[in-house]
Structures are given as structure tokens and as C-alpha cells.
Amino acid sequence: MGRITLEQVTKSFGEVDVIRPLDLSIEDGEFVVFVGPSGCGKSTLLRLIAGLEDVSSGRIEIDGQDATELPPAKRGLAMVFQSYALYPHMSVRKNIAFPLRMAKMDKAEQDRKVEQAAAVLNLGDYLDRRPGQLSGGQRQRVAIGRAIVREPAAFLFDEPLSNLDAALRVGMRLEISELHKRLTTTMVYVTHDQVEAMTMADKIVVLRAGNIEQVGSPLDLYRRPLNEFVAGFIGSPKMNLLKGAEAAKDNAATIGIRPEHIGISSDGGEWAGKVGVSEHLGSDTFFHVHCDGMAEPITVRSGGEVDFHRGDQVYLTPDPAQLHRFDDKGLRIE
Amino acid sequence: MARAVSNREKTVTTIVAWTLGILMFFPILWIAILSLKTEVDAIRGPIEVLTSGWTTESYGAVQARSDYFKHFTNSVVIALGSTLLGLLIAVPAAWAMAFVPAKRTKNVLMWMLSTKMLPPVGVLIPIYLIFRDTGLLDTRTGLVIVLMLINLPIIIWMLYTYFREIPGEILEAARMDGASLRKEVLYVLTPMAVPGIASTVLLNVILAWNEAFWTLNLTASKAAPLTAFIASYSSPEGLFYAKLSAASVMAIAPILIIGWFSQKQLVRGLTFGAVK
Numbered sequence: 001m002g003r004i005t006l007e008q009v010t011k012s013f014g015e016v017d018v019i020r021p022l023d024l025s026i027e028d029g030e031f032v033v034f035v036g037p038s039g040c041g042k043s044t045l046l047r048l049i050a051g052l053e054d055v056s057s058g059r060i061e062i063d064g065q066d067a068t069e070l071p072p073a074k075r076g077l078a079m080v081f082q083s084y085a086l087y088p089h090m091s092v093r094k095n096i097a098f099p100l101r102m103a104k105m106d107k108a109e110q111d112r113k114v115e116q117a118a119a120v121l122n123l124g125d126y127l128d129r130r131p132g133q134l135s136g137g138q139r140q141r142v143a144i145g146r147a148i149v150r151e152p153a154a155f156l157f158d159e160p161l162s163n164l165d166a167a168l169r170v171g172m173r174l175e176i177s178e179l180h181k182r183l184t185t186t187m188v189y190v191t192h193d194q195v196e197a198m199t200m201a202d203k204i205v206v207l208r209a210g211n212i213e214q215v216g217s218p219l220d221l222y223r224r225p226l227n228e229f230v231a232g233f234i235g236s237p238k239m240n241l242l243k244g245a246e247a248a249k250d251n252a253a254t255i256g257i258r259p260e261h262i263g264i265s266s267d268g269g270e271w272a273g274k275v276g277v278s279e280h281l282g283s284d285t286f287f288h289v290h291c292d293g294m295a296e297p298i299t300v301r302s303g304g305e306v307d308f309h310r311g312d313q314v315y316l317t318p319d320p321a322q323l324h325r326f327d328d329k330g331l332r333i334e
Numbered sequence: 335m336a337r338a339v340s341n342r343e344k345t346v347t348t349i350v351a352w353t354l355g356i357l358m359f360f361p362i363l364w365i366a367i368l369s370l371k372t373e374v375d376a377i378r379g380p381i382e383v384l385t386s387g388w389t390t391e392s393y394g395a396v397q398a399r400s401d402y403f404k405h406f407t408n409s410v411v412i413a414l415g416s417t418l419l420g421l422l423i424a425v426p427a428a429w430a431m432a433f434v435p436a437k438r439t440k441n442v443l444m445w446m447l448s449t450k451m452l453p454p455v456g457v458l459i460p461i462y463l464i465f466r467d468t469g470l471l472d473t474r475t476g477l478v479i480v481l482m483l484i485n486l487p488i489i490i491w492m493l494y495t496y497f498r499e500i501p502g503e504i505l506e507a508a509r510m511d512g513a514s515l516r517k518e519v520l521y522v523l524t525p526m527a528v529p530g531i532a533s534t535v536l537l538n539v540i541l542a543w544n545e546a547f548w549t550l551n552l553t554a555s556k557a558a559p560l561t562a563f564i565a566s567y568s569s570p571e572g573l574f575y576a577k578l579s580a581a582s583v584m585a586i587a588p589i590l591i592i593g594w595f596s597q598k599q600l601v602r603g604l605t606f607g608a609v610k
Contacts, residue, residue: 052506073512085507089525098521102512146511 001063002154002186003028004049009058011044011210018044020210021058026154026188026203031180034190035197036207036233042190043158045207049188050156051075063153073102078147079156082163084139086131086146092118093127096145103150117145120179137168144179154186161196173200194234198222206230228330231256237286239324240298252325252333259286259301261322264308269315273298275308289314362586369393369579376575392580399577400563402584409559409585411474412549413542416481417489417535423482424489425531429519431490432497433505443494446487454484454547465552472554480552481542488541489534496530497523533599536592543589560585 004026011019018041026032034042047053049060051072060068067075078099086095093114094101100110118124121141131139140160147155157176161169177200180187191197197204198218206213206221206229214221214230225231231239239256247255263269264287273291283304288297300316308314325333367383368376375386396402431439461480462471470476500523508522524531546561553562564585567578593600 050510052509072506072509073514077510079507079510081503081507083501083503085501085503087504087508087522087526089528098508098513099511102517146507150511 001028002026002152003061003063004154004186004188005061006049007059007061009045009048009060010056011041011048011053012056018210019048019056022210022212024205024212024215026186029184029186031177031187031189031200031202032205033197033201033203034188034205034207035192035194036213038192039209040207041210042192042207046079046156046158046188046190050077050079052079076153077156078150078152078154079158080140080143080147080160082159084131084143084163086139086142088131091128091130092123092134092142092145095131095142096123096149099146099150113149114145117148120148121145136164137172140164140172141175144176148179148183152185154188157187157189159190159192161191162193176200195236198234204234206233224332225256225324226332228254228256228326231324231326237299237301240296241326242294242296242298244295246294247325250323250325253328254326254330256324256326257318257322259299261319262298262300263317263319264289264300264302264306264314265317266308266312266314269317271298271316271318273314273316275310275312275314278308278310280304287314289316291316365579365582368575369583371576373573373576376579377573392576393584396567396577396580396584400566402563405558405560405563405585406588408474408557409543409561412477412481412557412559413539415474415478416485416542417538419478420482420486420489420538421531421535424486424493424534425519425524427490428493428497429523432494432500433502443491446490450487458551462551471552472556472558474557476552477549477557477559480548481545484545484548485538485541489538492534492537493527493530496527496534499530500526529599536596536600540589540593544586 006022006024008021008023009019010017010021022045034045036042044053048055051067051070051074055068058068059066062075062077087098090098096114096117097110100113105113114127115124118127121144123138123141123145126134126138126142131142134142140163143160160176161172164172173196176187176189180200189196189200201218203215204218204221205215208229214226216224218234221230221234225234225239228241232241235258237259239258240262241254241256243254247253271291271294273289273294276288276290276297278288279286281304285302285304285306287300287302287308289300290297298316327333369392370388370390371383371386372389372391375383378386431443465471465476465480470479504526505518505522508518513521543559544561546565549559549561550565553559564578564581567574567581
């Protein structure tokens with residue numbers, strides 16, 4: 001079981017409020033991702049749940065029990081750190097067995113569990129090596145192995161993939177997702193990478209400056225961002241946000257339209273402009289179009305075969321059904 | 335890119351380094367030479383000293399006159415005792431300052447270091463009186479305590495520097511894994527800091543072994559270590575150079591040998607954190 005509830009939790013470091021009063025509930029078995037720009041408090045929030053930092057006020061419940069004052073070891077949670085935080089002086093086997101040894105489990109049982117975890121994570125051949133002799137991906141697996149053996153109520157991941165190279169990151173992302181499917185244990189995952197958030201999460205929590213901006217499923221956030229910040233943060237490339245005359249036509253302070261919801265053609269359309277930089281990804285092409293009377297270039301996503309060049313005259317047509325409107329406070333207008 | 339060093343530059347630096355090395359080591363070499371001469375030869379000019387005959391009679395005389403082994407044992411007990419006692423206090427102190435620093439931790443560290451800037455003689459009288467009244471004069475216990483206190487700032491500073499290099503996340507991982515504070519220090523911090531602790535121990539054993547001011551002033555005979563053993567051969571009259579030299583060689587030999595075999599560890603300890 002791993003149900004985690006935060007009630008009016010705050011955290012300040014001296015004068016600085018890192019977490020503003022915040023409520024959140026994480027259901028048993030859920031994969032929850034905290035996402036936000038750096039400094040938004042997402043890692044601090046995770047560390048509050050872990051017990052590595054004390055809350056300034058508020059209450060944390062784990063499985064219905066008040067855990068606010070419990071030390072990390074007593075919370076039944078396991079954590080995977082960004083730096084892996086393996087014990088460099090111990091073999092992989094001893095690293096994985098460490099939490100079991102701390103729990104005074106008997107030796108035979110420890111060995112059995114370590115072997116089991118090693119099999120799941122393909123670490124069988126490396127059990128007698130030291131962390132220093134492993135690659136980044138293998139170290140990450142050892143860190144996950146050390147978390148698995150404890151059979152925790154929930155796993156906490158603090159940007160676990162940010163030290164890996166791009167290819168490995170995609171692979172580990174899948175592995176962690178599969179692990180979640182197999183173990184069905186609650187996972188709380190912190191990242192600044194919205195792609196990781198979108199692909200892995202059951203539920204995304206978008207944070208900014210210690211506040212929760214929106215909580216919802218990845219597609220919820222993509223389709224119905226509650227404010228301009230979430231609209232701009234979720235989705236890649238970023239949503240185009242237009243202010244001024246264009247927005248006024250739709251009775252809004254700001255309108256947002258995603259690059260994939262804009263048609264581009266050379267014959268005619270709603271907005272006229274000239275092509276600036278184009279980024280060719282093969283499958284897709286992103287055009288940055290400078291439209292007449294607009295301050296910022298508009299990003300348009302189109303197929304890889306569409307071919308415009310710098311300086312070409314083009315016309316853009318946004319899909320009216322996919323237009324997002326925001327008021328002068330940045331909140332969504334339905 | 336490595337900086338190009340010409341052969342000439344290399345030769346010059348080599349000569350300078352060797353000259354400095356020999357200059358610094360020369361007094362010890364000269365003591366070793368004098369210890370192998372007769373008293374009469376030992377006070378003659380340098381040329382005569384080098385050309386005169388060799389003998390080990392001074393070593394025999396020193397052995398016959400005083401109990402080397404007693405002084406040696408005292409030195410070992412005092413040097414090891416003060417270092418280990420210092421470690422017991424310094425490990426928790428350095429842990430606290432490195433991993434849960436407060437606003438004024440830096441000031442505390444500077445204050446500790448500042449105690450090393452006081453001339454020891456400034457506190458000789460009060461300490462002497464305290465020792466006299468508590469019966470610690472001329473006892474190993476007394477010397478262990480006083481040398482521990484003298485070297486404690488250095489032990490704490492060295493350990494602090496080492497501990498600072500250990501990533502806090504690893505200790506947090508141990509905490510998450512269910513380790514109590516005691517187990518965290520015992521199974522994770524200490525093993526990771528072993529190289530640092532080893533060089534700290536080594537340096538402090540050497541400092542305590544060579545400490546002469548307190549060992550000479552606070553002992554008479556019972557607890558007198560090797561420094562007192564050397565000093566006992568210096569006298570206002572008569573010939574004593576050869577015997578004094580022999581005593582000196584016997585006193586510094588053990589620590590010289592330890593230092594020689596552990597020089598890598600020592601250099602690493604003294605320059606830790608400077609280079610990665």
C-alpha cells in the first residue's frame with residue numbers, strides 16, 4: 001500500500017518560502033510526476049515526503065498514518081537519487097543488500113532477495129563489482145535494485161535519468177515504466193523534462209515557485225491547460241501564446257495555439273508571414289514564421305516532406321477548435 | 335594541453351629540488367654521522383669528523399645509561415593515545431560541521447584554529463598548576479590529554495575537509511535505507527573516509543611523537559617519552575655530542591621509518607581537496 005496525502009504543507013528556508021501551502025493526494029499504485037522549471041520546489045517537495053527535510057508546517061500522511069514527524073527510515077519509502085548515491089566501498093551485492101542488512105533480515109533471505117532483484121534488473125553478472133566499475137546506466141539499475149529489495153510503500157525518484165545520455169535515458173524511461181506496471185507500487189518521480197512527465201505519468205503535478213499550477217493526466221494537461229504557464233510548459237515544441245489584437249478578436253487577453261494545430265500553406269490563410277529558421281527532424285519540420293504585426297515568431301509543426309525556405313511567403317491558419325483562451329490573469333477561459 | 339617543459343628547465347628544477355632536499359635533510363644526516371664517532375672526534379671540524387674512524391660505542395653507552403625501551407613505550411602510548419582519543423572527539427565534531435553546518439560553523443572552525451596561534455608557553459603556568467593539583471604531572475594520562483587538546487584543532491580540520499568531499503546524498507541514501515545515525519557513521523561515512531582518517535592519524539602520531547614543549551615540561555621520569563630521552567643527553571659540561579646524536583637517531587628512527595613507508599598517504603592527506 002502506498003497512499004500519500006499532503007495537507008497544507010509548507011517549507012521555508014529562512015525567509016524564502018520554497019513550498020507555499022499545498023494539498024496533494026497520491027493514490028496507491030499511481031505513477032505521479034512532479035514537473036516544473038528548476039527552482040520550482042519539486043525536489044524539495046519530494047524530500048519532504050521522504051523525510052530528508054522537515055516541513056515548516058502542515059501534515060504528511062502515508063497510508064493513513066501521520067508521518068510528518070517520522071524519520072526517513074520509518075516511512076517505508078525508498079528513494080533513487082540523481083547522483084545514484086551508491087556506497088562506493090561496497091560491491092553491488094552489498095549495496096543492494098544494505099537496506100535488508102539495516103532491517104536485520106537473515107542472511108539467506110537477503111541473498112535470495114538480492115538475486116531476485118539482480119535478475120529483474122539484469123545485474124546478475126555485476127554483483128561482485130564495485131559501483132566505480134559500472135557504467136552510468138548500470139549504476140542507475142543498482143540504485144533501483146537497492147530500492148526494490150525493500151518492497152517499499154512507494155518509490156521516490158529524484159531526477160534519476162538526468163545524468164544519463166539521451167539514448168540511455170529513453171531506454172531507462174521504458175524500464176522504469178515497465179517496472180511500475182509489474183510492481184504496481186506507488187511511484188513519485190521528479191523531473192524537469194516534460195517529455196519524461198508526459199510519457200511516464202498517470203498523473204502530472206506541475207509546480208511553479210512552490211505552488212501547484214495544475215494536477216491531471218498527461219492528456220488533460222495537454223488538452224486543457226488551466227493557465228498560461230501550464231500551456232507553455234507542457235507540449236513540445238512550446239505552445240504559441242499571442243497577446244494584443246489577435247487575442248482581442250477572440251475576447252481574450254492571450255490566446256494559445258500549439259504548433260501542431262496550425263496549417264501552413266503558400267496559397268492563402270489567416271496570418272501572412274515569412275519563414276525564418278526551419279528545423280528538420282526528418283519526420284517533422286518546425287518552421288518559425290514571422291507574421292505581419294506580431295512581435296514573436298510563430299512555431300508551426302508540419303510533416304517532414306513540407307519544404308519551405310528562409311524568406312518564403314507563407315500563410316498560417318490556426319485550427320479554431322484547438323484554440324486556448326486566457327484572461328488577463330493568465331487563467332483559462334472556457 | 336600539457337605545458338611544454340624544455341630539458342634545460344627540467345635539469346634546473348631537478349638540481350634546485352635536490353639541493354633544497356639535501357639542505358633540509360642535512361642536519362639529520364649529520365646527526366647520524368656524529369652518532370657513529372667517538373666523543374672526541376664529534377666535536378672536531380667537519381673534515382676531521384668525516385675522515386676519523388667509525389664506532390658504535392655511543393649507542394652502547396646510551397643503552398647502558400638509560401632505559402630506551404621505557405621512553406619508547408611512553409612515546410608510543412602518548413602518541414597513539416592522544417591521536418585515538420582525539421579521533422573519538424573529532425569524528426562526531428567534524429561530522430556535525432560538515433553535514434549539518436549552522437550559521438556560525440565557519441567561525442567555530444576559525445576559533446579552533448586560532449588556539450594554535452597562541453604560544454604554548456602562554457598557558458604553561460595554568461596547565462602546570464592544574465596538572466599539579468590533579469596529580470597528572472609526570473603521568474601518561476596527563477600527556478595523552480594535553481597532546482590530544484593541542485592537536486585536536488588539526489584533527490578536526492583535516493577530518494572536516496575529508497568529510498566535506500563525501501557527497502551528502504550518499505548519507506541521505508543510508509538514512510532512507512534505514513540506517514540509524516550510528517550505523518550511518520559506522521558503515522557508510524567512516525569506510526568512505528578511511529584514507530582521510532588514516533592520513534590524519536599518521537600526521538598526528540608524528541606531531542605527538544615529536545612534541546617537545548609539553549612533554550619536557552610536564553614529565554620528570556615516569557612518563558618521560560623519547561623527547562626527554564634526547565634532552566637528558568644535553569649537558570652544560572663535558573663531551574656529549576656523539577651520545578646526544580645517538581639518542582636522537584634512536585628517537586627519530588621509528589617515526590622516520592613509518593613516515594618513509596607512508597609518504598604517499600601523508601602527501602595525499604596534506605593536499606586533499608587541492609586537486610581532484
